Amino acid sequence: TVRPKNEVEHKQLCAFGEYVAEILPKYIQQVQVTCFNELELLIHPDGIIPVLTFLRDHTNAQFKSLADLTAVDVPTRQYRFEIVYNLLSLRFNSRIRVKTYTDELTPVDSAVPVHKAANWYEREVWDMYGVFFANHPDLRRILTDYGFEGHPFRKDFPLSGYVEV
């Protein structure tokens, strides 16, 4: 069996994506809606805080809940890490994904002033990928061992690590 296509929701998400892209042309590079009806905004890294604050505070887009903050490592690209924010709007029962990019050495603005929930998620992204977050209140390792060297989720980190256990 195949999941039935929800055309109405698809159209609504497209319309909302165009609405946001019209309001924030300075930071939004691309907007896409996947075939599973998931709206994604592709952002320039300077625009993280403006876009997240807009999505949280604007009346038509009350995305008050940060559901997830992750990173994706694609080593072949110039900016290898893709930071992904998943937001949920409780008022409108709708989700949105915001994606940015950075490389190993460029710091990214922390989302903690906008969403307090981003605190530990950003510590995890720092620990696992090595993406530095500027203005983070407490950026330190969270999952790896105390003297651990390296960033495990990077694609060039071997599966069983460098140190024998």
Added chain:
Amino acid sequence: MLMLSLQTTGLVGLAVAENPHERLRILYTKILGVLQSIPKDAAYRKYTEQIVNERFDLVKKETDVQKLQDKLNSGQIEEVIVQAENELSLARKMMQWKPWEPLVEEPPSDQWRWPI
């Protein structure tokens, strides 16, 4: 609905607002004031003015709190007040960020290609 002194919003941390019409009037006037200093052709100004004017007209016409909540269709009146405060702070921040300008920087051509 109980008498005013025993009312509760049912939401943690949100107190019942006495005189919500006045508070909303003040907030919406402030928002419109802040929006005046944004360039007229900015989409943010256009859409936010539309939303604020709609809600402001409803607030001016409807004096009963319960009916106003139903017409606005956006949760309790205290939540509407919180939303207006958020919109005001957002408008002030938008004045500094100026997101209506053209794109800051184009991404590298393979950045958003998927599959790689």
